[in-house]
Amino acid sequence: MGRQLELTPRLACIAGWVPQGARIADVGTDHAYLPVWLTLHGRVASAIASDLRPGPLDRARETGRRFGVEGRISFRLGNGLQAVGPEDCDTVVIAGMGGENIAMILSRAPWTADGEHTLLLQPQSRAEVLRAFLQDHGCAIVREALVLDRGHLYPVMEVKAGRMSLTPGQRLGGAKLLRDPLGDRYLMEKILQRQSAVAGLNRSADRADRDRADRLREEITALYIMREEWRHANCPGN
Numbered sequence: 414m415g416r417q418l419e420l421t422p423r424l425a426c427i428a429g430w431v432p433q434g435a436r437i438a439d440v441g442t443d444h445a446y447l448p449v450w451l452t453l454h455g456r457v458a459s460a461i462a463s464d465l466r467p468g469p470l471d472r473a474r475e476t477g478r479r480f481g482v483e484g485r486i487s488f489r490l491g492n493g494l495q496a497v498g499p500e501d502c503d504t505v506v507i508a509g510m511g512g513e514n515i516a517m518i519l520s521r522a523p524w525t526a527d528g529e530h531t532l533l534l535q536p537q538s539r540a541e542v543l544r545a546f547l548q549d550h551g552c553a554i555v556r557e558a559l560v561l562d563r564g565h566l567y568p569v570m571e572v573k574a575g576r577m578s579l580t581p582g583q584r585l586g587g588a589k590l591l592r593d594p595l596g597d598r599y600l601m602e603k604i605l606q607r608q609s610a611v612a613g614l615n616r617s618a619d620r621a622d623r624d625r626a627d628r629l630r631e632e633i634t635a636l637y638i639m640r641e642e643w644r645h646a647n648c649p650g651n
């Protein structure tokens with residue numbers, strides 16, 4: 414890599430949502446591409462790059478060194494937001510982790526729902542767990558978008574303190590994705606994953622498996638309702 418740092422579409426979407434002049438904390442930074450890019454492009458007033466493990470944090474420092482901004486970023490070792498305080502930042506980014514892990518990190522730092530912070534969240538999996546957590550912990554998804562990156566769809570969420578009331582379909586299929594051009598594909602992927610799981614569980618004689626299949630069938634119905642709403646919103650006349 415030369416002096417040019419190119420972000421992947423997923424990280425580029427998040428970078429585009431960081432307010433100009435923000436004081437960011439990037440939790441689970443790994444290579445620190447996001448804080449390094451934002452610092453290089455004069456987009457942030459300050460940046461913290463934090464990670465759970467020393468290996469990724471060394472990689473983060475190395476990226477900072479390579480692009481000449483190591484001294485302008487604070488590198489911190491810690492679990493979740495353990496090494497970051499509410500006064501250190503106004504924007505928290507947590508990307509590239511499972512939805513359950515992101516929810517766990519936020520639950521241990523209740524100040525993230527104090528109304529003073531913007532959260533930019535990008536779950537790799539189990540986004541529905543994260544959406545449910547946010548709803549139950551005084552947070553509202555104010556913007557959501559899907560990004561196609563190397564063949565995979567990733568939801569990106571902007572979250573603020575507030576209230577929201579999600580239908581089962583919105584919890585599973587997105588709080589603010591009704592107008593997203595990739596919404597139909599996202600919903601179909603979720604439906605197909607569940608249909609395939611149900612097909613496997615149907616072969617089981619185990620009671621717990623049959624209960625799980627029932628829950629998945631309910632989710633499929635909720636997702637089909639969402640898909641109808643998406644089609645209604647995007648393909649009027651169909």
Ligand SMILES: C[S@@+](CC[C@H](N)C(=O)[O-])C[C@H]1O[C@@H](n2cnc3c(N)ncnc32)[C@H](O)[C@@H]1O
Nearest residue numbers: 440441442443464465466469491492493508509
């Ligand atoms: C797949 S990388 C994502 C890197 C970058 N955020 C991105 O989106 O491209 C996940 C990173 O999260 C870190 N991580 C996982 N759990 C964490 C936690 N509880 N606290 C801080 N970092 C964590 C891992 O060490 C790893 O470096």
